[in-house]
Amino acid sequence: MSEETFPLLGGQQKPTTRWLSVYLLSLHTFFISLAFAMVNTPMSQLLEDNLCHRYVQGNSVKAELCKNNHVQFELATIMGYMPVMEAVVTRTLTEALGLTTAFPFGVLADRIGRKPILYLAFAGSILSKGWKLFVLAFPSVLPVQYILAGPLFLVVGGGLAVQLAALNSIASDLVSRSERASAFFLLTFGILSGSAVGPMVSSKLMSAYSPWTPIFLSLCMWPIGVFILMFVPETLPQAKQDPIAEIGRAASVLKPHTLKSHLSQSIQLYKASLASLRTPSIIIIIAANIIDMPEDMATSGFFTQFISKRFNWTFADAGYLIAMRGIIQMAVLLVALPVLSQLLLRWQQPNTRDLTLARFSAAIATAGALWMAASQVDVVIGGLAFQSLGAGMLPLCRSLALSYVPVSETSRLNTLIGIVGTSGSMLGPVLTWLFELGQKRGGVLVGLPYYGLAGAFLLCFVGLLFVQAPVSREEVDEVHSIRDIDDCRSVEC
Numbered sequence: 491m492s493e494e495t496f497p498l499l500g501g502q503q504k505p506t507t508r509w510l511s512v513y514l515l516s517l518h519t520f521f522i523s524l525a526f527a528m529v530n531t532p533m534s535q536l537l538e539d540n541l542c543h544r545y546v547q548g549n550s551v552k553a554e555l556c557k558n559n560h561v562q563f564e565l566a567t568i569m570g571y572m573p574v575m576e577a578v579v580t581r582t583l584t585e586a587l588g589l590t591t592a593f594p595f596g597v598l599a600d601r602i603g604r605k606p607i608l609y610l611a612f613a614g615s616i617l618s619k620g621w622k623l624f625v626l627a628f629p630s631v632l633p634v635q636y637i638l639a640g641p642l643f644l645v646v647g648g649g650l651a652v653q654l655a656a657l658n659s660i661a662s663d664l665v666s667r668s669e670r671a672s673a674f675f676l677l678t679f680g681i682l683s684g685s686a687v688g689p690m691v692s693s694k695l696m697s698a699y700s701p702w703t704p705i706f707l708s709l710c711m712w713p714i715g716v717f718i719l720m721f722v723p724e725t726l727p728q729a730k731q732d733p734i735a736e737i738g739r740a741a742s743v744l745k746p747h748t749l750k751s752h753l754s755q756s757i758q759l760y761k762a763s764l765a766s767l768r769t770p771s772i773i774i775i776i777a778a779n780i781i782d783m784p785e786d787m788a789t790s791g792f793f794t795q796f797i798s799k800r801f802n803w804t805f806a807d808a809g810y811l812i813a814m815r816g817i818i819q820m821a822v823l824l825v826a827l828p829v830l831s832q833l834l835l836r837w838q839q840p841n842t843r844d845l846t847l848a849r850f851s852a853a854i855a856t857a858g859a860l861w862m863a864a865s866q867v868d869v870v871i872g873g874l875a876f877q878s879l880g881a882g883m884l885p886l887c888r889s890l891a892l893s894y895v896p897v898s899e900t901s902r903l904n905t906l907i908g909i910v911g912t913s914g915s916m917l918g919p920v921l922t923w924l925f926e927l928g929q930k931r932g933g934v935l936v937g938l939p940y941y942g943l944a945g946a947f948l949l950c951f952v953g954l955l956f957v958q959a960p961v962s963r964e965e966v967d968e969v970h971s972i973r974d975i976d977d978c979r980s981v982e983c
Contacts, residue, residue, distance in 0.1 A: 519680035521715035527688020532701035570922030573915030611647030686816020693809035783914035855880030863937025
């Protein structure tokens with residue numbers, strides 16, 4: 491049987507069994523995403539309460555006092571710099587130690603398996619989240635700013651970039667190349683469904699009890715998610731070995747573990763991954779993923795603060811809007827995009843179809859983000875709903891990017907995409923700055939953060955207009971064969 495039909499498992503699993511594994515993977519992402527989503531809104535409320543009590547310095551604080559600019563600017567600063575700290579830890583700090591977190595874990599996933607690396611990444615994320623909750627639970631012991639130290643624990647496992655890379659590598663290993671977009675839709679659906687249910691549950695519990703109630707309940711979701719993952723088979727290909735990983739492993743054995751040797755190996759790993767970026771099209775596609783984190787921030791935690799401040803809503807009420815966004819995105823990924831994908835296959839090849847839908851999604855997201863800057867709450871909610879219709883852009887771009895590389899390099903490319911997405915965290919302070927500038931200037935400029943988000947999506951849309959999808963599978967294989975020969979000659983095979 492051809493590789494196109496059985497990409498990695500060599501026909502050892504039936505198609506129905508492989509798709510069952512994909513569904514289990516989607517269910518796993520649901521519970522993990524649910525655990526995270528149930529914590530986010532309560533944490534924002536607890537952060538505001540902490541900052542407000544320190545600012546007012548009293549036991550009884552009126553809610554309206556917590557909406558003053560001093561408290562809100564400090565809250566926005568902490569929330570804006572949190573993803574920056576995560577990006578710094580998972581990239582800059584660990585690179586200085588010669589470990590470059592995301593890349594070695596990505597290469598290890600191609601060597602020892604995807605699931606062990608995934609478990610390790612989950613452990614680091616749990617430790618990071620645990621530290622944040624510890625700081626919030628003992629405000630009299632630690633200043634709330636110490637919450638920014640939470641990302642230090644992400645050196646264990648590599649953080650979100652590694653988790654997403656491992657999950658997407660397992661999914662792409664399980665299905666054929668033409669079915670990857672559908673598999674990525676299912677994974678994204680699991681994430682979004684958890685992100686939709688989580689805020690709904692947490693908002694209800696926050697209104698009825700306290701912000702800590704949904705946090706404690708979320709702790710039960712982690713073991714369920716890990717248990718489900720145990721039933722997903724390891725998908726590391728046995729017949730195909732990654733020569734770059736072999737070189738990296740040999741180098742680690744032969745060279746002393748000095749800082750210089752670690753840095754040298756890190757540079758080699760970067761060069762090996764960047765070698766895949768041979769065409770402007772794949773560079774544009776991967777670069778589009780930088781919008782991932784800014785979009786997530788602007789439509790989740792930051793959005794609840796924005797709505798709470800601008801329209802005097804409670805965090806619990808604003809959390810329902812996040813749930814609405816997740817429901818719309820689920821409908822898009824589960825119904826709309828699969829139906830459109832099948833219809834477009836009548837006239838277009840799979841890669842061309844993915845590119846067409848990615849462009850369409852980027853255009854919708856641009857218009858929706860622009861509406862979110864409006865001064866009427868109904869228009870803002872409508873803009874959020876319309877922007878959510880563009881949920882397919884990033885999974886479509888990921889599927890399209892994988893069409894440019896052979897199967898043996900999918901994990902490294904997924905890691906590279908994750909790193910680019912994580913790099914977008916650096917734009918968090920820009921969002922904070924736009925928020926503060928808009929609040930100071932007032933008027934239509936209050937929506938300045940969402941004018942910026944609309945501009946970013948517009949750049950993605952324009953970039954995708956210049957992308958050329960691979961014409962055929964044979965053309966892609968020919969390019970990979972030529973590249974492999976050149977790489978072999980360069981190392982004197």
